[in-house]
Amino acid sequence: MSDQTITSVSREHRSFRPSAEFKAQANLGSDAVYKRLYAESVNSPEKFWGRQATEQLIWRKPFKKVLDWKPPHAKWFVGGKLNVSENCLDRHLGTARENKAALIFEGEPGDVRTITYKQLHLHVSRLAHIFENMGVGAGDRVALYLPMIPEAVVAMLACARVGAIHTVIFGGFSAEAIKDRINDCKAKLVITADGGWRRGKVIELKANVDKAVEGTPTVQSVIVVKRCGNPVTMKEGRDIWWKDAWEGAPNSHKAKAFDSEHPLFILYTSGSTGKPKGVLHTSAGYLLGAKLTSHYVFDLKETDRYFCSADIGWITGHSYVVYGLLANGSTVFMYEGAPNQPEPDRFWQMIDRHAITILYTAPTAIRAFMRWGDNYVLRHSLASLRLLGSVGEPINPEAWMWYHKMIGKKRCPIVDTWWQTETGAIMIAPMPGVTACTPGSATKPFFGISAKVVDDQGKEVPRNTGGKLAIMKPWPSMLRTLWGDDERYKKAYWSEFAGQPGVYFTGDGARQDKDGNFWIVGRIDDVLNVSGHRIGTAEIESALVSHPAVAEAAAVGRPDELKGQALVVFVTLKSGQIATEELKEALRSHVGREIGSLAKPDSIRFAASLPKTRSGKIMRRILKEIAAGGLVKGDTTTLEDFSVVAALQAED
Numbered sequence: 001m002s003d004q005t006i007t008s009v010s011r012e013h014r015s016f017r018p019s020a021e022f023k024a025q026a027n028l029g030s031d032a033v034y035k036r037l038y039a040e041s042v043n044s045p046e047k048f049w050g051r052q053a054t055e056q057l058i059w060r061k062p063f064k065k066v067l068d069w070k071p072p073h074a075k076w077f078v079g080g081k082l083n084v085s086e087n088c089l090d091r092h093l094g095t096a097r098e099n100k101a102a103l104i105f106e107g108e109p110g111d112v113r114t115i116t117y118k119q120l121h122l123h124v125s126r127l128a129h130i131f132e133n134m135g136v137g138a139g140d141r142v143a144l145y146l147p148m149i150p151e152a153v154v155a156m157l158a159c160a161r162v163g164a165i166h167t168v169i170f171g172g173f174s175a176e177a178i179k180d181r182i183n184d185c186k187a188k189l190v191i192t193a194d195g196g197w198r199r200g201k202v203i204e205l206k207a208n209v210d211k212a213v214e215g216t217p218t219v220q221s222v223i224v225v226k227r228c229g230n231p232v233t234m235k236e237g238r239d240i241w242w243k244d245a246w247e248g249a250p251n252s253h254k255a256k257a258f259d260s261e262h263p264l265f266i267l268y269t270s271g272s273t274g275k276p277k278g279v280l281h282t283s284a285g286y287l288l289g290a291k292l293t294s295h296y297v298f299d300l301k302e303t304d305r306y307f308c309s310a311d312i313g314w315i316t317g318h319s320y321v322v323y324g325l326l327a328n329g330s331t332v333f334m335y336e337g338a339p340n341q342p343e344p345d346r347f348w349q350m351i352d353r354h355a356i357t358i359l360y361t362a363p364t365a366i367r368a369f370m371r372w373g374d375n376y377v378l379r380h381s382l383a384s385l386r387l388l389g390s391v392g393e394p395i396n397p398e399a400w401m402w403y404h405k406m407i408g409k410k411r412c413p414i415v416d417t418w419w420q421t422e423t424g425a426i427m428i429a430p431m432p433g434v435t436a437c438t439p440g441s442a443t444k445p446f447f448g449i450s451a452k453v454v455d456d457q458g459k460e461v462p463r464n465t466g467g468k469l470a471i472m473k474p475w476p477s478m479l480r481t482l483w484g485d486d487e488r489y490k491k492a493y494w495s496e497f498a499g500q501p502g503v504y505f506t507g508d509g510a511r512q513d514k515d516g517n518f519w520i521v522g523r524i525d526d527v528l529n530v531s532g533h534r535i536g537t538a539e540i541e542s543a544l545v546s547h548p549a550v551a552e553a554a555a556v557g558r559p560d561e562l563k564g565q566a567l568v569v570f571v572t573l574k575s576g577q578i579a580t581e582e583l584k585e586a587l588r589s590h591v592g593r594e595i596g597s598l599a600k601p602d603s604i605r606f607a608a609s610l611p612k613t614r615s616g617k618i619m620r621r622i623l624k625e626i627a628a629g630g631l632v633k634g635d636t637t638t639l640e641d642f643s644v645v646a647a648l649q650a651e652d
């Protein structure tokens with residue numbers, strides 16, 4: 001065993017078998033079916049994926065070859081042609097789904113809109129004509145900087161329809177961040193809105209775009225949706241209102257067919273340091289991954305009303321608000337605003353109001369709900385819910401149990417889904433109705449995914465040993481490259497294991513337990529070296545959060561002359577709890593009991609909040625710098641709220 005292996009210290013053993021009722025109606029019948037299909041999918045991946053692609057997607061021209069793999073470059077479904085928007089819309093027309101709600105939208109002020117598949121098709125067709133009249137077509141880049149409103153979905157699908165490549169920029173990013181992304185991909189067109197509602201205030205999106213496009217020579221036009229009615233400046237010859245462009249555009253549009261490998265979108269992901277990476281996804285493989293995982297992991301039924309709280313600016317919004325769900329003909333509920341507007345029970349209110357059946361959210365949101373208190377949940381029935389999902393970070397067992405009891409009322413399976421912007425679709429997750437759910441574990445790999453925990457040489461480590469999470473074979477929804485930087489693509493993902501250019505490195509640490517369940521222990525870059533043991537951040541944090549006073553925790557290392565690295569933890573407390581020296585001692589003992597004295601923190605710091613990315617992930621890199629007593633350097637543009645850092649430094 002390599003001495004670089006990670007020690008895994010978690011002792012979580014609870015396991016929840018699916019109920020007989022859920023099992024009886026599940027899309028995947030039994031564990032035997034899962035095992036048979038999984039074995040086929042990894043032993044004969046081309047046979048498995050070829051069949052799925054034929055069955056699941058609507059092709060204009062059939063593919064000739066399933067996979068062309070020249071590591072680390074893959075081409076899937078070679079020679080095939082299709083249109084992604086046709087696969088999400090036209091295929092449902094003339095069927096019982098035609099008049100089914102594709103989108104149910106609720107704005108933060110409370111306005112509600114329902115858009116059927118037929119109506120969505122009409123909107124997308126019109127916008128596709130508008131694009132074509134503007135000279136925006138196959139291969140052109142279009143930047144979208146929009147609130148969570150239906151127009152964002154329309155714009156994405158209209159890009160797909162004409163073969164343009166969208167890059168969605170999350171509405172929380174600054175003008176500077178928009179400029180960098182537009183310049184990196186040389187977008188020709190920007191679609192934005194006057195503003196979006198957030199916590200009762202208007203976020204002035206158009207004003208940010210105005211600033212950004214001063215420095216983006218490639219942008220020729222800006223289409224502006226009127227959402228909030230706030231005053232905006234429209235530049236003659238460049239800016240046009242969505243509504244004005246709309247007038248006179250034809251209602252139907254004959255979609256062209258594009259190659260399976262035609263680029264669908266670029267999505268910038270921050271990476272822990274340096275310039276954002278432009279992850280490129282292409283058409284058929286991505287769509288197949290998003291569609292198949294949605295069907296099985298969310299156990300989608302014709303009658304479901306599905307709510308994913310992720311913004312469209314993240315990969316979760318791409319795969320599990322738009323492409324995966326619409327390709328399956330599902331009803332997607334979209335919410336524009338903050339979860340605590342006007343009060344912290346907004347989600348629960350909306351779940352009851354719209355009879356939502358599936359909720360997919362993030363651990364950071366779940367921990368916030370826990371902190372706000374159970375009373376906000378208990379005011380609502382939540383009886384329509386039948387399945388819950390989690391994504392974005394390891395979910396600590398404490399939050400999992402709260403989600404299970406408080407939101408799922410012990411009847412809903414929880415699918416903890418591990419995946420990445422780069423993987424395009426869910427990679428590791430329970431099959432609801434089949435897999436026993438275990439708090440804190442994403443459990444088993446999805447069909448066709450050869451996930452393994454390996455050592456530094458890329459060799460599989462024994463069960464219950466920590467190591468690096470690697471994907472041993474290509475899969476259809478994998479990223480194809482980083483936009484304009486293939487060298488970085490090779491270096492970041494395919495160079496970790498010497499002599500194995502076909503093994504994908506996820507950047508995450510993990511362990512597989514004796515039953516084969518995967519436990520993600522955190523990012524490898526964040527791994528702590530505690531008294532000679534390498535321990536993932538997730539396990540220490542999860543031990544802290546299991547203490548009744550703690551709402552959230554982050555663990556980092558600080559250089560220490562004696563020990564090499566001292567363990568520093570930042571802790572936020574639940575409301576009503578008081579930060580005292582006694583509590584610090586109690587937390588140290590608690591970690592000692594939960595993990596062992598080797599993991600007792602050297603220093604505990606109470607904080608009002610923790611620095612997070614705009615998608616809700618704790619930025620340990622920044623905490624590491626604070627713990628070391630230095631100034632915060634490096635890129636902070638992805639930081640959600642800089643005042644959190646200032647407050648932590650002031651306490652230093």
Ligand code: PRX
Binds near residue numbers: 394418419520522
């Ligand atoms: O570290 C893992 C963590 O989030 C990373 C991917 O982040 P991003 O590209 O922003 O995509 C988020 C939405 C898919 C992973 O490398 N992560 C994501 N989901 C989980 C997770 N860690 C543990 N458990 C998860 N379910």
